[in-house]
Amino acid sequence: MKNLVAVGLIVAIACLFLGCLAQEKAEVQKSVKIYGSGASFPAPQIENWIHEFSKANPNIAVEYASKGSGAGINDFKQKLVHFACSDPPVKESEWRELQNIGKPIQFPVVVGAVVVVYSVPIEDLKLDGTTLARIFMGEVEYWDDETIRSLNPGVNLSHEKIWVVHRSDSSGTTEIFTSYLSLVSDEFGKKVGAGKLVDWPVDKLGRGLGGKGNEGVSAILRQTPYSIAYVELAYAIREKLRTARIMNADGYFVKADAETIGSAIAASSSLVPDPREGYREDVKMFLNAKGKDSYPIVAFSHVLLWESYPTKEEAEAIKTFWKWALTEGRKHMVEGYVPIPESVASIALKAIDGIRGG
Amino acid sequence: MDKFKIFLFPFVSAVFGVLILMLAVFVLNSVSIFQREGLAIYTTNVWIASENPEEEYYGILAATYGTLYTSLIALIIVLPIAIGFSVFIVDFVPEKFKEAFIIPTDIMAGMPTILFGIWGVFYLVPAISGFADFMYKNFSFIPLFSYYNPTGFSYLAAGMLLSIMVLPFASSLIREAYRAVPEVYREAALSLGLTRFEVARILLGYIKPSILASTLLAFGRAVGETVAVSLVIGNAFNINPSLFAPGYTISSLLANQFGNAFVYEYMPSALFSAGLALFAIGLVVNVAGLIVLRRWTHV
């Protein structure tokens, strides 16, 4: 009998527990949850927004899972999430597929930069696009190569091999960086090309190292003297990595910061397409921008939404959150990110207004 | 058929149902990649994911290689330790204290695998990083140490972590078999004036089938382990003989790539077929182990 009592007890506890769940559900019915997933590039900024937003709007819970642009689009396509973040804008073929399921809209939410970081005992390294492309293809083998020396006169460069560190996972950061290299070097465009995951020729020369995520890349950079890598600016700031000055389209060497990023995107509002035709945006349009203060490797990070959602509550919650992020959220930026220009934000806000539910 | 049997029947058929349904899902979803690539999915090492389905091409050879390689490393480490440990407990530890040595391995056997993972990331990998650096600088002419990888995320890290995780299974089987050797053999051997080493060697020879079975079962465990391995293997499409090279295993490939698979046309199918391969490897090894074990215990 004891046994039955024990089983009964377990069942009772289980019922109680589930009862509580049901009750809790009833209580929080008023609050809405929205789910998002995608790029890790804007993740720290989005985390911060969610944190600040929930203080002002306790009845809306936002969940963001940072698992890569690809995974975000994947979840979005299957309607497992309400919104997805992707660094590069969605490609046309993907956009068409999304249109088979519903009406997607896409707009930029935050601006960031990809920076070149290095572990060489030099304070201020200067590089230009073609040299960078040749380094990442493995053609420049030593730090005291003629091309690097000519860009850095008077700097003491030692005869050490260059180790090239890149991402091993499929990443939007890689797509932005390789798009830039393809833009400034035809040879890179032909031999390697741009993409989330590319086949680095330097790997085959035995001087390439792959790291998973920004964490992996910077860990390898730290442990490997005389290496060079690319990471997101916010990450380089947080990890206090040395960043190189890159020559921009006007021939000036610039470091990435709020000012030089702002300069690169100054002309952006005319270039951002209607959010309902988001695929027409090109990742290349802010790369190697004109202007003497413009940092050359700058990119928007985007969010994907649907124009209609199953319920009114969900639609309202999504509108509230993204409106907040593009207006109030500008006051809560994490270092390394720059808010999108007001003119671009107004295009986005108009699109958000069009979201319907029910 | 009595009523009781009829009442129980749905539950036991659910057991069959689960397995059949699982196999069906994996087989059906693999069809499209087989039609497209044939066996090349298993024999090549490429991973071209593209938004344009024409360009897509997948081959999981690197992951299969990594699965077998890391499991092999684990076995090479585990086998001598498991045998020595079994002999130690049975021959050297007084009856009263045997439990004290067995309990820790029992804890290890059931412990959540993610705890091995977090330990692996923060302790094992940094340790291997230093070791790898040293071996590369001094012994890089040996192919096993020929890969420069200052990170420590490597086949070796995964293999060592697996060896810690499967040790309890291997050692408990060997220990029980060694303990079960009839006392007369031991006494007979000792009465001949043999040393402890010679006795143990004879007795271990006697339980060879059980050692083989435990090897196979440990291998089967190692093959399927996911999260702990995916945190330390480095996740690179790489086929390299060096212990220090980063790689992939099938299960870590699934954990890493399945989340974004549905963006692409053929990647889900490629991953389901990878799952099928993982299932097949595990099945063959485990069935072989169970056959050896059963045949031996029936003799």
Next chain:
Amino acid sequence: MYRRLKDDLFVLFAFASALLAILPIFHILFSVFYNGIPVLAKYGVEFLSGTLPPPNKAGGGVFPAIYGSLTMIVLSLMLGIPLGVFAGVFIAEYPSSSISKAARTVLVIILEFPTILVGLFVMAVMVIPMGRFSAIAGAFALTIVMLPYVATYTEQAIRSVPQHYKEVGFALGLNRFRIVFSITLRIAKKVFITGLLIGMAKVSGETAPLIFTAGNVWRSTGALNEPAGAIPLWIYYLVQQPYSNYHEIAWGAAVVLLAIFLVIFLSARLMVRS
């Protein structure tokens, strides 16, 4: 002389093996407590009641993970116990039936089935059709993982009871249902409950089957058909993040997970002893 040396080396080998076998587990247990306890002390009660903080901000906790883990464990027990127990009873009561023989083999295959594959399977048959990651999907995956443990231990429990107890039952005119559940399983309750505990210990620590089923949440708790967090899942994601406060929380969560496991493990142990 040579024989003596060999013998000494052998003893050394045995001791060294024992050391190598035992040392890692103590190092792992030690490092979990060493890194995790200070986190629990620093975060205080908030660690159990709070939610994930933004990167590099102090405070926060793992409540959504604990809540999700408990929900999914309870749910998977409610599904898995009846399924596993009744299947196990069938196999034990009709041991010579060909169904039972086949079922035994199938259970071994499911037991050795890599758990990540169970996750993929459940994503295909539940998550995608439902259009949502959910606690139910996660619990369903855990049920499959638990099933062979519960069934096998139930079978062992029943078979460990001598035949004549059953005969007494028959003599008393009880039906088979009553005999199994109020005589046999009561006599063999130690083995039976140990089996349940082992199944529970197993699912409470599983990560791989949840990655593509439960979906994970950081800040909220939801109903059963909504995404849910889990302690092992949190650790898996947090250690892959670059932020030091996330690593701290991962270690703290590891202590919580270890504590849950040890409690279940020790209860199973005491069960066998008493």
